[in-house]
Amino acid sequence: MSACSVEVDRNLCKGCGICVSVCPKNALELSPNIGPSGYRYPMLKGECIGCKTCTLYCPDFAITIVCNEGGGQG
Amino acid sequence: MSKNTHTQVQEHTVAIAGRGGQGVVLATTLLARAAFKKGLYVAQLQSYGAEVRGGAVVAYVVLSKQPIENPYPENYDLVIALHEAGVARRRNEILSSKAIIADEDLVKPIPKDNVIQVKIVKSGTPNMVALGIITAFIPAITEELRKEISKLWNAEENLRSFDTGVRIGFELLGKHTKLKDVAESLTKLVSS
Amino acid sequence: MRCLRKHFSRKYLREEVLPTPFCPGCFNGVVMNAMFKAFEELGVERLKGYVFVSGIGCSSWIPSPHIKADTIHTLHGRAVAVATGVKLAKPNLNVIVIGGDGDLAAIGFNHLVHAARRNMDLLVILVNNLVYGMTRGQASPTTPEGMRTVTTPYGAYEPVMDVAELIARTNANYVARWCVVNFNQLKNSIKEALSKYSRGFRFIEVIAPCITYVVRYEGKTPGQKIKELMKVCRPNTETPYGRIGILKAEDKPGYLDRYFEYVKRATEGDKGE
Amino acid sequence: MRVEFLSGNEAVAKAALDSGLKFYAGYPITPSSEVMHYLARELPKNGGMFIQSEDELAAINMVVGAALAGVKSMTATSGPGFSLMQEGLGYAVMVEAPIVVVNVMRAGPGTGQATKAAQGDVMQARWGRHGDQVVVVLAPSSPQEAYDLTVKAFEIAWGLRVPVVVLSDEFVGHGREVVEMPDKVKEPEPGWGSEDYSKPPFGSDDPRKPPPLPPLGEGYDLLITGSTHDEWGYRDVHSFETHFKLVKRLKEKVLGNIEKVFMYEYFGDDEADILIVAYGSMSRPARTAVRRLRATGFSAGLLKLKTLWPMNYDVLRSYVKDARVVIVPELNLGQVVYDVRIVAGNGTVVVPINKVGGGVPIYACEIVEKAQKVWGEVLEEALQP
Numbered sequence: 001m002s003a004c005s006v007e008v009d010r011n012l013c014k015g016c017g018i019c020v021s022v023c024p025k026n027a028l029e030l031s032p033n034i035g036p037s038g039y040r041y042p043m044l045k046g047e048c049i050g051c052k053t054c055t056l057y058c059p060d061f062a063i064t065i066v067c068n069e070g071g072g073q074g
Numbered sequence: 075m076s077k078n079t080h081t082q083v084q085e086h087t088v089a090i091a092g093r094g095g096q097g098v099v100l101a102t103t104l105l106a107r108a109a110f111k112k113g114l115y116v117a118q119l120q121s122y123g124a125e126v127r128g129g130a131v132v133a134y135v136v137l138s139k140q141p142i143e144n145p146y147p148e149n150y151d152l153v154i155a156l157h158e159a160g161v162a163r164r165r166n167e168i169l170s171s172k173a174i175i176a177d178e179d180l181v182k183p184i185p186k187d188n189v190i191q192v193k194i195v196k197s198g199t200p201n202m203v204a205l206g207i208i209t210a211f212i213p214a215i216t217e218e219l220r221k222e223i224s225k226l227w228n229a230e231e232n233l234r235s236f237d238t239g240v241r242i243g244f245e246l247l248g249k250h251t252k253l254k255d256v257a258e259s260l261t262k263l264v265s266s
Numbered sequence: 267m268r269c270l271r272k273h274f275s276r277k278y279l280r281e282e283v284l285p286t287p288f289c290p291g292c293f294n295g296v297v298m299n300a301m302f303k304a305f306e307e308l309g310v311e312r313l314k315g316y317v318f319v320s321g322i323g324c325s326s327w328i329p330s331p332h333i334k335a336d337t338i339h340t341l342h343g344r345a346v347a348v349a350t351g352v353k354l355a356k357p358n359l360n361v362i363v364i365g366g367d368g369d370l371a372a373i374g375f376n377h378l379v380h381a382a383r384r385n386m387d388l389l390v391i392l393v394n395n396l397v398y399g400m401t402r403g404q405a406s407p408t409t410p411e412g413m414r415t416v417t418t419p420y421g422a423y424e425p426v427m428d429v430a431e432l433i434a435r436t437n438a439n440y441v442a443r444w445c446v447v448n449f450n451q452l453k454n455s456i457k458e459a460l461s462k463y464s465r466g467f468r469f470i471e472v473i474a475p476c477i478t479y480v481v482r483y484e485g486k487t488p489g490q491k492i493k494e495l496m497k498v499c500r501p502n503t504e505t506p507y508g509r510i511g512i513l514k515a516e517d518k519p520g521y522l523d524r525y526f527e528y529v530k531r532a533t534e535g536d537k538g539e
Numbered sequence: 540m541r542v543e544f545l546s547g548n549e550a551v552a553k554a555a556l557d558s559g560l561k562f563y564a565g566y567p568i569t570p571s572s573e574v575m576h577y578l579a580r581e582l583p584k585n586g587g588m589f590i591q592s593e594d595e596l597a598a599i600n601m602v603v604g605a606a607l608a609g610v611k612s613m614t615a616t617s618g619p620g621f622s623l624m625q626e627g628l629g630y631a632v633m634v635e636a637p638i639v640v641v642n643v644m645r646a647g648p649g650t651g652q653a654t655k656a657a658q659g660d661v662m663q664a665r666w667g668r669h670g671d672q673v674v675v676v677l678a679p680s681s682p683q684e685a686y687d688l689t690v691k692a693f694e695i696a697w698g699l700r701v702p703v704v705v706l707s708d709e710f711v712g713h714g715r716e717v718v719e720m721p722d723k724v725k726e727p728e729p730g731w732g733s734e735d736y737s738k739p740p741f742g743s744d745d746p747r748k749p750p751p752l753p754p755l756g757e758g759y760d761l762l763i764t765g766s767t768h769d770e771w772g773y774r775d776v777h778s779f780e781t782h783f784k785l786v787k788r789l790k791e792k793v794l795g796n797i798e799k800v801f802m803y804e805y806f807g808d809d810e811a812d813i814l815i816v817a818y819g820s821m822s823r824p825a826r827t828a829v830r831r832l833r834a835t836g837f838s839a840g841l842l843k844l845k846t847l848w849p850m851n852y853d854v855l856r857s858y859v860k861d862a863r864v865v866i867v868p869e870l871n872l873g874q875v876v877y878d879v880r881i882v883a884g885n886g887t888v889v890v891p892i893n894k895v896g897g898g899v900p901i902y903a904c905e906i907v908e909k910a911q912k913v914w915g916e917v918l919e920e921a922l923q924p
Contacts, residue, residue, distance in 0.1 A: 007271055011285065014290035016290040016291030016487075021487075039290065057492070059292055059296050060285055061298075064273050110544040115717050145681075146824045146902060283773070312758075317755050319604070338604070338761075338763045340765060341765055348601065348607075350590070351562065351601035351604025351607075352605065354605065355561070355588065355608035355610035359608070359755060377593065380597070
């Protein structure tokens with residue numbers, strides 16, 4: 001199981017896919033479902049290493065990473 | 075809401091007409107300031123061109139014992155004309171004035187009996203000579219005016235020209251009875 | 267159920283105005299993240315004492331209404347002028363201008379270049395999206411030659427204005443240009459411009475191509491464009507967008523330092539004749 | 540009491556300093572530059588900021604920025620520069636920035652005659668901006684009034700959070716006269732002295748009461764925008780209600796206080812047959828004309844308007860209604876004469892006297908002659924069978 005999990009504020013996400021493309025581990029994909037904002041949102045498909053690149057590049061302040069050890073938040 | 079009565083307003087105007095660079099505006103400003111220091115109400119206005127030197131300039135001072143009602147007189151009590159350009163700019167106002175003392179070299183002859191043509195510009199610094207002539211009509215402000223001129227950077231030369239003007243002014247007053255009325259009304263302003 | 271954690275930027279934002287009105291994938295949000303990360307790393311938790319001034323355009327909506335601070339949303343092109351007024355009236359405030367290429371490099375360039383010449387104590391962030399995004403993608407002074415827009419339907423033919431280089435040639439203290447993908451460098455630049463170089467005119471240009479009128483017209487997704495920019499925008503190299511990197515970093519006295527020197531002359535005997 | 544010999548432009552600058560001016564931005568232009576020259580010398584010595592801006596667009600926007608920061612600020616300009624400032628003035632109306640803009644009028648349009656007096660900017664001062672808005676326009680007739688009305692301009696601007704235009708002209712600005720000034724002027728207070736920062740900064744239940752303006756940098760997280768906004772400053776560029784409410788409030792804020800804003804003087808006979816309506820420099824020969832008319836047996840009066848906008852049409856009507864002849868002398872081709880025509884009834888003949896250019900005033904004798912001529916025509920017509 002991945003050490004870190006991805007939390008997405010589906011009200012803010014606009015499904016642009018930037019997070020998917022900047023993830024160095026290629027661990028994200030867009031959901032097949034439509035979120036409350038009317039867009040597809042990212043989901044974890046592989047292993048998240050907690051680098052938080054996706055949070056820096058998310059233009060809608062929608063994605064956060066939570067890692068078990070240390071309880072890091074970003 | 076003010077309800078003034080029909081009181082007569084006594085406002086007298088002295089004008090200098092000339093050309094940019096002759097110091098016309100400066101001269102009227104000094105005259106106004108000196109009269110202000112002697113307790114008079116004054117308004118000093120001018121009309122000049124956009125160019126710093128060379129354009130037509132007419133500047134005048136309205137003098138009164140009361141606050142000035144109207145600083146836009148239709149004609150003047152006394153005009154010193156230093157250059158044709160200035161005369162042309164305000165021809166109607168100047169020609170309907172009570173007394174005109176014009177430079178005999180730079181102003182074209184004006185065939186009217188209240189016009190006296192003498193050498194002004196060639197007698198010294200033109201605006202200072204003009205101020206001197208005016209002072210002969212209001213001797214009470216002479217000292218204040220000398221103080222103002224003393225503050226200028228070339229005070230000595232200016233004062234010399236001013237004194238020349240005063241002399242010319244008194245000579246003219248002695249010779250031409252037409253100027254006496256004007257001198258009397260102007261003198262009355264500061265006498266009491 | 268556990269509450270959703272909040273993105274780090276959101277402590278600087280007015281929650282009630284989210285989501286932003288920007289297009290999906292708009293790089294404005296990335297620029298905001300870089301700026302907020304800089305504030306976070308500087309230990310600024312609450313933006314009291316900061317005034318954000320912007321003009322008209324998409325990037326001018328970055329501060330207004332999103333940033334939780336004093337924000338002034340001004341006329342098209344006039345942000346630098348209003349910011350100058352604010353800074354001179356209250357010199358202890360930190361005044362930051364955020365604007366686009368149309369706002370700062372076209373209609374407002376006169377103010378920009380004179381503020382730079384004066385070394386006015388402002389931080390100006392130019393979000394260069396290469397077009398007029400808000401008004402449907404017309405060509406701007408920074409539109410690359412050949413690019414088709416609604417006002418250059420046969421390809422842009424006017425030469426491009428290199429804003430950062432121009433400002434670097436003035437008396438400005440600090441000038442840098444980064445692509446939106448140079449996230450850390452951009453963040454560090456903003457940090458530097460608010461700490462190490464905290465006076466005079468500081469100018470940071472961010473290349474952030476308009477997602478709708480540049481990227482979509484190229485047939486690319488935001489993700490693809492980011493990957494492309496990551497290849498192109500190497501720090502300290504020439505790129506199609508000009509030289510990327512810190513073009514200038516000085517700490518000369520700013521406008522206010524000079525003004526107060528001038529005031530000293532005025533109050534200590536100089537008659538001003 | 541201080542008594543000095545000052546030009547109108549110097550008087551404006553002095554009044555601004557006395558009112559607490561701490562920020563001036565301006566661009567040189569004839570015939571207003573002396574305001575700037577005076578403040579360039581005095582402001583740095585008095586803890587103020589002076590900046591010569593790159594253009595008039597910058598000047599007015601800097602002044603708005605400084606005003607929003609809570610500082611008394613002003614700019615001065617003339618014709619072409621005033622045109623450039625219109626956008627900024629409209630912005631100041633929208634964000635309710637208390638600024639003072641001095642326009643020393645010269646003959647236009649275009650570059651016109653830079654050194655010659657005119658009164659051609661009345662309509663531009665009133666209506667020069669796009670959209671619905673009200674600014675206050677005051678017109679001084681002498682250096683004395685240039686001082687008095689500039690003090691008043693700051694009082695109104697800060698009292699109502701509205702831009703105030705001081706519409707001077709070249710005669711007033713460059714003419715030098717004796718000016719009497721009080722030793723101390725009370726610094727104008729925001730909201731006429733009552734401000735509650737917990738109230739919304741862009742809304743008010745009482746249309747006559749301007750909203751409070753908290754200064755920048757004090758943690759109020761002000762949201763200021765020139766776009767349509769609600770009472771807390773949130774942009775709303777869609778709804779009819781928000782926009783309508785806002786522009787109506789901005790207008791009513793000024794009109795609701797018209798008794799504080801509208802200033803005039805009357806001189807002459809009660810219910811005069813011949814009324815002269817004049818403003819600014821040309822109200823002075825008009826006064827001489829009224830005096831001369833009365834001395835020759837006419838019933839005459841002068842209504843001198845010190846406020847040109849908003850116009851108090853009730854006051855204007857109350858004077859115009861009794862007159863058979865109304866003369867409106869203006870240094871333009873006719874602008875305030877429209878206001879007189881609006882209120883004049885069928886029995887009143889409205890006659891403009893228009894003259895502009897060359898720095899030539901309208902002389903008192905011209906007003907007298909016109910009045911006598913028109914009066915004669917009116918009598919003749921009345922006597923016809």
